[in-house]
Amino acid sequence: MTATPGRAPRPPENPETAAPGHNRRPPQDPATDPVGSGGAGGGDTGLDPGDVRRARVAVYLLFLLAGAAIGTWTARIPAIKQDLGLGEGELSLALLGLAAGAMAGMQAVGRLVDRFGSARVMIPAALLHGPALVAPAYAVNLATLALALLAFGAVHGVLDVSMNANAVVVERAWGRRVMSSFHAVFSLGGFAGAAAGGVFAQAGLSPAVTFWSAGAAITALALWASLWALRPPPVREPAGPGSRPKGIVFLGVLAFCCLVGEGAAADWSAVYLREHMGAAAGFAAAGYAAFSIMMTAGRLAGDRLAARFGPVPLVRACGLLAAAGLGMALLVGHPVAGVAGFGLFGAGLSCIVPQVFSAAGHRDPAFAGRALARTASIGYLGFLSGPVLIGAAAELTGLPRALAIPAILAAFVALAAAALRAR
Numbered sequence: 292m293t294a295t296p297g298r299a300p301r302p303p304e305n306p307e308t309a310a311p312g313h314n315r316r317p318p319q320d321p322a323t324d325p326v327g328s329g330g331a332g333g334g335d336t337g338l339d340p341g342d343v344r345r346a347r348v349a350v351y352l353l354f355l356l357a358g359a360a361i362g363t364w365t366a367r368i369p370a371i372k373q374d375l376g377l378g379e380g381e382l383s384l385a386l387l388g389l390a391a392g393a394m395a396g397m398q399a400v401g402r403l404v405d406r407f408g409s410a411r412v413m414i415p416a417a418l419l420h421g422p423a424l425v426a427p428a429y430a431v432n433l434a435t436l437a438l439a440l441l442a443f444g445a446v447h448g449v450l451d452v453s454m455n456a457n458a459v460v461v462e463r464a465w466g467r468r469v470m471s472s473f474h475a476v477f478s479l480g481g482f483a484g485a486a487a488g489g490v491f492a493q494a495g496l497s498p499a500v501t502f503w504s505a506g507a508a509i510t511a512l513a514l515w516a517s518l519w520a521l522r523p524p525p526v527r528e529p530a531g532p533g534s535r536p537k538g539i540v541f542l543g544v545l546a547f548c549c550l551v552g553e554g555a556a557a558d559w560s561a562v563y564l565r566e567h568m569g570a571a572a573g574f575a576a577a578g579y580a581a582f583s584i585m586m587t588a589g590r591l592a593g594d595r596l597a598a599r600f601g602p603v604p605l606v607r608a609c610g611l612l613a614a615a616g617l618g619m620a621l622l623v624g625h626p627v628a629g630v631a632g633f634g635l636f637g638a639g640l641s642c643i644v645p646q647v648f649s650a651a652g653h654r655d656p657a658f659a660g661r662a663l664a665r666t667a668s669i670g671y672l673g674f675l676s677g678p679v680l681i682g683a684a685a686e687l688t689g690l691p692r693a694l695a696i697p698a699i700l701a702a703f704v705a706l707a708a709a710a711l712r713a714r
Contacts, residue, residue, distance in 0.1 A: 338521075343464045346521035350461050353417055353454040354473045356512040357447065358480025359487075360424050363505040364443070366488025367498045371427060371436070374498070381433050388437035389444040390675050396448025397668045404456045404660025410522040412660075413453035417513035419446045421506030428499035452664045459652030459659055460523055468602065471593025471645040478587040536654035539662045541710050542647050545606075546670025548704050549643045552613065552636065552697035554677030556582045560633050563620075563690055570626035578620075581634035589641025602646040603708050610705025613639025617698040621691050636697075643704060644670065650711040 372382050404412050423446040430436035458473050484505065491501040560578035564570040570578075589609075597605050616635025619628060651666040652659045677697070684693035 338464050342521070343461065345519035346461050347465060347469065349516040349519035349521070350454060350458045350473055351476050352512045352516040353413060353450065353457075354477040355480040355483075356417060356420060356509045356516075357450055357454065358477040358482075359484035359505065360420050360447065360480075360509055362481035362484025362486075363488045363501065364424060364427070364484075365481075366485045366492065367501050370492060370498050371430070375430065375432065375436060377433060377436075385433060385436045385440055389440040390671075392441040392444025392446075393448035393451070394444075394668060394671060396445040396450075397452050397664050397671065398448075400449045400452045401661035401664030404453050404664075405658060406525060408523060408525045409453045409457035409460060409660065410520045413450055413457055414513070414517045414520060416446055416450040416453060417516060418510060420450060420513065421508075421510035423447075424509065425499070425502045425506045428497070428502045452660065452667055455648050455663050455667065456652060456659050457521065459649060459663070460521055462649060463653070463656075464521065467594070468597040468646075468649060469594050470649040471590045471597065471642055474645045475587055475590035475593070478583070478590060482583075482587075536658050536662055538710055539651055539654065539665050540669070541707070542651045542662075543666040543669025545704050545707060545710065546644055546647045546666055547673035548700035549640050549647070550670045550673035551677035551680065551700055552617070552640050553586075554674040555681045555694065555697045556633060556636060558678035559681050559685075559690065559694060563694060564626055564629050567691055568624065568626045568629050570629070574626055574630070577630050578633040581630050582637035584637070585634040586637035586641040589638040590645065593642040593645060596642065597646060602650065602711050606643050606646050606711055607705045607708035609639045609642045610701045610703075610708065611639070613643075613701035614698045614705065615639075617694065617701065621694055621698070636701075639701060646711060650713075654713065 368382070371377075377385070400412060423443040426439040426442060427436055430439050455470075455473075458470055462469050487505060488501055491504070556579060560582060561575040564578045565572060565575035593605070600608075613636050616632045616637075616639055618632070619635065620630075620632025623629070623632070647670075648663060648666060651662040654662055681690075681693045681696060684696060687693075
């Protein structure tokens with residue numbers, strides 16, 4: 292890239308010597324880790340370090356508000372269900388609207404991000420997130436709830452892809468991998484939103500009050516992010532069909548394998564511990580709690596691990612850890628081992644999706660939006676279909692054998708980790 296006017300061009304940096312303490316980690320192949328290992332503003336953008344730091348904070352805010360919106364909505368689903376008098380089947384149809392909207396948003400936004408730049412797409416989507424969260428509170432029947440969730444899902448899908456694309460830009464400007472920390476903040480936002488929703492529910496306040504309060508906070512965060520967001524010009528698309536980045540679909544497959552496991556842990560861990568290991572109801576819930584906590588902790592540590600070892604070894608080790616952890620939960624017939632196994636499963640899966648998204652976004656800056664849209668869409672299919680796949684397999688073979696599927700997929704990710712190398 293070119294330097295900014297009035298600034299001397301920044302000489303190319305050696306990824307092995309740019310970061311302090313470089314002698315404490317093994318040599319890295321630039322093809323394996325194309326981001327480099329600089330500090331704030333240590334990439335090849337020539338940006339002011341203060342601007343890069345503020346841009347990183349802006350992306351943190353976006354991931355935080357996106358997670359908080361989902362967490363708040365999830366916490367008030369029982370109240371919405373009760374207020375509208377919906378059965379489980381009807382609620383499932385309404386939630387299908389949320390999933391369909393997210394998929395549609397992800398599919399539609401990639402080309403817009405590449406044409407106009409990630410910031411011009413993610414800021415409007417972030418500002419719409421608060422109002423979109425409020426809409427389901429005013430649904431009067433199944434049809435209006437499904438439509439409201441369709442809109443909420445579409446806004447969330449657009450924000451998901453565009454903020455990940457902007458995170459790739461910030462990562463490149465920062466000069467080292469920081470994607471994992473962004474995804475950790477999303478998880479923290481989900482915890483915060485769910486906790487806030489629970490407090491409102493405990494106080495006997497309506498979903499409308501909950502969503503208006505959360506929506507106001509979300510809009511404030513979006514406004515703050517809009518002031519500090521990095522707004523690079525779109526990268527000119529090279530001519531010719533052969534210029535498109537390769538391997539994006541396979542990166543999506545790796546995300547799919549990982550998110551099958553996330554969905555399975557969310558929906559089936561407590562059932563497995565309760566019905567097949569004899570855990571008490573409260574202790575059975577600890578399986579998913581351990582999974583979530585360890586996933587967040589792993590993502591908080593993921594950037595340092597990626598900088599030290601590189602994304603390919605990290606993903607390979609994470610896949611093996613996830614497979615071994617879930618294997619322990621399935622093979623050791625004790626509830627404590629089950630909870631510990633699900634915790635290790637979460638720790639193993641924690642760094643895979645952030646590194647896969649980073650690899651997709653960095654493969655070609657001119658196609659970052661479309662690459663991330665395709666990768667995220669395929670991965671999201673895994674999250675949606677994973678619980679259904681496990682349930683169907685459980686009907687045929689029993690739940691313990693069915694839960695071996697995510698362990699096998701995690702092992703496959705470990706074997707295929709070399710796909711993250713730059714091409």
